[in-house]
Amino acid sequence: MHRTYSMRQSRAPTAQQLQNPPPPPSTTKGSRLFGKSNIGHQFRRNTAGAFGPELAKKLSTLVKMEKNAMRSMELVGRERMEVAQQLSIWGEACDDDVSDVTDKLGVLIYEIGELEDQFVDRYDQYRVTLKSIRNIEASVQPSRDRKQKITDQIAQLKYKEPNSPRIVVLEQELVRAEAESLVAEAQLSNITREKLKAAFTYQFDALREHCEKLAIIAGYGTHLLELVDDTPVTPGETRNAYDGYEASKAIIQDCEDALTNWVHQHAAVKSSLSQRSRTLSQRRKHRNRQHEAVDLSGQDNPHADRESGIWVPASDHPGSDYADEDELGVGYGKGVNGETRGREEERAIVA
Template identity: 80%
Template sequence: MHRTYSMRQSRAPTASQIQNPPPPPSSTKANRLFGRANIGHTFRKSTAGAFGPDLAKKLSTLVKMEKNVMRSMELVGRERMEVAQQLSIWGEACDDDVSDVTDKLGVLIYEIGELEDQFVDRYDQYRVTIKSIRNIEASVQPSRDRKQKITDQIAQLKYKEPNSPKIVVLEQELVRAEAESLVAEAQLSNITREKLKAAFTYQFDALREHSEKLAIIAGFGKHLLELIDDTPVTPGETRNAYDGYEASKAIIQDCEDSLTNWVEQNASVKSNLSQRARTLSQRRHQNRGVGSEGVDLTHQDQQMDRESGLWIPASQHKGGEEEFDDDGEEEHDVDARGREEERAQAA
């Protein structure tokens, strides 16, 4: 009996691929310095935040961790294909019904491995988009550093040489630096929101397609199991001859057709919002861009505001930046003491 481990000999584009063309192969599938070993995972995670601008370190760590996730998914996909082959090999020596069904189950499991390989490619779209936010953060860091450096120089001069003519020059430079920083920060804010939405749209669309296709395969797999006669027999009794070969082929063909014709519009699982969530979401959308005159919803959802711990006063942002500035730590301490003494004298 011819045994195959792929559902389709020639891979014609599915309806979903026609509607949404597949991305290029994931960047994690090539150029591996450490091969498949876990040492590569550990190295990437431990060194991700050790280099680059402070502003981009946290997102750099996230990007590297996502690469580890993708490498793990690649490994799972390959091992599923190997499991599918081994299942079919084991079933060859069994009775006719078990042999046929395990062969067809091997086809389905092999298909899951191929779907996971395709999922990695789409997941990489999410990771690459997140990387673009990290790159913008890295480009904004110099303007922040320049503004902070000038501010510290002015404070130091005011403490040591209050009448120094350099103070006026530095204050003019600070005005220019603040204008430059203002543009950079606005760009970062805009791009962060745009790319964040795009990145997770890629991920959730890929997850939805992958999960729905897995559910399709699982459903047809259970239909295959019905072809096995599990009625107990007594010693010496002979089971009826197996006649499910055509049925098993038809089940595999139906599964193939379902996977090929799947599109997002026909997804079985729907995410339906509650009436309250829908009302609040619509109101938030309507009030977007209204500004300070918009409807205040904080009295309805206070737990999503300051009580959640996610809200940070603007006065604390600056201190948070200085906390990660390792290069100028000592200089910042001196300047901070100078500014405190200056405020004490003024008081």
């Protein structure tokens, strides 16, 4: 008597995508060392801090934990799509109104699953930005190690050979190492703050869009439920013929339009600071302007030789560019966007 009216029959870019193009697919989707299962969750978490420089171990653990969270999000999205299809299959044998509404609800729930998949892609921007901080931390570690090594050598010589002429040479090397370390630490501090703000801006923007679109779908789902006649009937009594097919299609179309036209500027939920919060924030900004930071990144000329101890990017250190296990496996199958939604067959409308 009716057919599925999927909001994903056409995929024109949404208003938000036109303003802010979507990111590339998440790096966690391309390949997997342990397949689709969650076997690797605990393994990744336990081994994350076992490799790489000491300075970067804590953030490496955080990055791996976020990967576990993203794997779970992917699983939730796939499961929700399967739930949507099963809901439509179950409702097919019910009365006309229940059959039509459950079919359209399946469309909405499937859309939620696809939103979950899109959210993972945007969430990965946050995780990749955290990884860049981890790489900077890894590149700073050699300068710290060199300074500590020279300090230990000086202490050892002063204990064993107090009059050794090598002490003077080592002290001069320590001065240079401390200057080099000062530059590296200043750059680490600056980049950490910049990347931290960028990373969580990605996450909060993605959360805001995802949650607002979920709220939109929930609202239109409620409108669909109003088409179901829940008036009790007595045994032998027949219900009025269902005539809500066009209404259910219109609701789905309105939902699609609302999702397509959503942009951050028109978000329904706004966060507003209290007067006390605004005052404290403005006071802090004024204090920061009075103490502008000095950029020390250009005060020393870099040396070409790594053995000199100068700070260099992580990519130039042998073995420092350690990859995640998602870059080691093989592809795990077809993407979710190629799956079939709702009922595949189309029924002719009986006059």
